[in-house]
Amino acid sequence: MKRIPYGRFEVFRLNTTAAVHREWRRFTPTQRLARFALYFGTVFACVISLRTVQIIPEFLYDAPEQVADLLRRMWPIEWAFYPKGVHEALIETLHIATLGTILAILMALPLGLLAASNITPSAWLNYFAKLMLVSSRSVNSLVWALLFVAMFGPGALAGTMAIAFRSIGFVGKLFGEALEEARPGPVEALKAAGAPRTSIFIKGYWPQVEPAFWAIALFRWDISVRESAVLGLVGAGGIGVALDDAINFFQWERVATVMLAILAVVIAAEILVTRIRARLI
Amino acid sequence: MSGKPQPAAPVPPSDGAPALEIRGLRKEYRRGVPVLRGINLTIAARGITAVIGPSGTGKSTLIRCINRLVEPSAGQIFFHGLDLARLRGRALRQARRRIGMVFQEYNLVERLTVMENVLSGRLGYVSPFKAWLRKYPQEDIDTAFELLDTVGLTQFANQRADALSGGQRQRVGIARAVMQQPELLLADEPTSSLDPKTSVEIMELMVSIAESRRIPVILNIHNVPLARRFATHIIGMADGTVVYDGPPEGLTEDYLKQIYGGENWLE
Incomplete structure (x- = not known):
């Protein structure tokens, strides 16, 4: 090595003529083995799956024909059915989605607070809240709908409750995580000013998580609109009832009307949510 | 409180x-x-x-x-x-x-305005409900404006804290600490x-x-x-x-x- 004076320091430079090769590996042998095992396992699982799903080739071969046949039956689309049987159901679907989401937010807020370890410094309460949130998410909204139809009978109430209970887990989990990601500095400053816990939440945490909160709420509403469209299949009200009836009576022109109505609403919801979210931050 | x-x-x-x-x-x-x-x-x-x-x-x-x-x-x-x-x-x-405190990273609530950050120094005295409604006592508001005059940021009172430079943010941090009348x-x-x-x-x-x-x-x-x-x-x-x-x-x-x-x- 050569010593080269440079100001007050001395710079050490490797003598390049006698270059030594130094070994560099991103992963340790164990890590590489684990990565290989993962890749191998993935391929293996795919092979096993292909052998067990038992695709019946005959059904697969005439699938294009069937699709073409279905589309032909859907044509011409029965637009006249919209005012008669779709419009009201569509509005009911939007009501189910909106009310269900609002109920979910109301129930998810306290659970989110309990799940955030920086707000609730008790591991037991964190686990309890997370368990509740996971239970809510682990049940599909159609299954929630079946449960509530059994409880309240068929109709929009069952659908609203199904949307609400499925959404609690989603909203609560994301809200809790947003709280945990809040910068601790400003919170510390308010603590140092002698602020009580409620004020620390209102003035320290809430302003930080507010954009996330509204984004979560809107996103969940967007999902709820899509989910509530199918709840009618199990009798929980909304546009799904119209869809189910049309399918059962093989009225494919009507099925097309209903599906286009759902598509239109989902696109409208998407545009609305994107616009509002852009203004929130 | x-x-x-x-x-x-x-x-x-x-x-x-x-x-x-x-x-x-x-x-x-x-x-x-x-x-x-x-x-x-x-x-x-x-x-x-x-x-x-x-x-x-x-x-x-x-x-x-x-x-x-x-x-x-x-x-x-x-x-x-x-x-x-x-x-x-x-x-x-x-x-x-x-006891007032000033921090290295200023620790302002960035999405709140300069004025709200300064008034946050009074959170130990103002009830959470009133703080939520932004109903701070008039004398606190007067003091906050005087402090903003002192640190030279009065014209930024209604700007969000994240719109300020580092030096300006630290002045807000100081004003917030002094707001406690420490x-x-x-x-x-x-x-x-x-x-x-x-x-x-x-x-x-x-x-x-x-x-x-x-x-x-x-x-x-x-x-x-x-x-x-x-x-x-x-x-x-x-x-x-x-x-x-x-x-x-x-x-x-x-x-x-x-x-x-x-x-x-x-x-």
Whole structure:
């Protein structure tokens, strides 16, 4: 090595003529083995799956024909059915989605607070809240709908409750995580000013998580609109009832009307949510 | 939370009683690894005390033990007859509102306006409900505007804090701390995130506020020349202990070597 004076320091430079090769590996042998095992396992699982799903080739071969046949039956689309049987159901679907989401937010807020370890410094309460949130998410909204139809009978109430209970887990989990990601500095400053816990939440945490909160709420509403469209299949009200009836009576022109109505609403919801979210931050 | 706003300029004890008495202060974050090894200090009722020392020597921990953002492991911290190290719950909160704090990273709530950040200094006195409705007492609003005048940010009152530069944010941080009408001002590396010119301006602002309001200030600082220039008292720390405790004039090179180790950097 050569010593080269440079100001007050001395710079050490490797003598390049006698270059030594130094070994560099991103992963340790164990890590590489684990990565290989993962890749191998993935391929293996795919092979096993292909052998067990038992695709019946005959059904697969005439699938294009069937699709073409279905589309032909859907044509011409029965637009006249919209005012008669779709419009009201569509509005009911939007009501189910909106009310269900609002109920979910109301129930998810306290659970989110309990799940955030920086707000609730008790591991037991964190686990309890997370368990509740996971239970809510682990049940599909159609299954929630079946449960509530059994409880309240068929109709929009069952659908609203199904949307609400499925959404609690989603909203609560994301809200809790947003709280945990809040910068601790400003919170510390308010603590140092002698602020009580409620004020620390209102003035320290809430302003930080507010954009996330509204984004979560809107996103969940967007999902709820899509989910509530199918709840009618199990009798929980909304546009799904119209869809189910049309399918059962093989009225494919009507099925097309209903599906286009759902598509239109989902696109409208998407545009609305994107616009509002852009203004929130 | 029912405390009334305090008079505009709290009068510190005039008999020269110390602002702070620290006795045998120890802190271990991990068992057996002390960061503070029995600190004994007396902070005078007036003036600027600068704590200097290498990174990781416990300067921040010392400052944070005073208002209990960090829990001391042992020792006593007497503040106007109260042992801060022993306070809990409401008593701790009430003691904290008497101690203002300025942070290295300003710690403003960025999505709130400058005015709301300054008024946050009153959260120890205003009820959460009123704070939520932004119904701060008129005298608090008057004080906040006066402070914004002092730090020269009145025209930014309704701007969001994230629209400000570093130096401006630190001025808001100082205004928020002073808004508490504190009897002691702590500052944890208040200039470390700022450029040299802004650092001097922030130090000048702290000195002028400390003098006009007659509040003692304790601050951590990395910059020794800045400490010598503005502090009336210097505490040198090394390895969790106090190795120098005296006026800036007495801080000789020998002490600096003892504090920071080595000597090449002094040349």
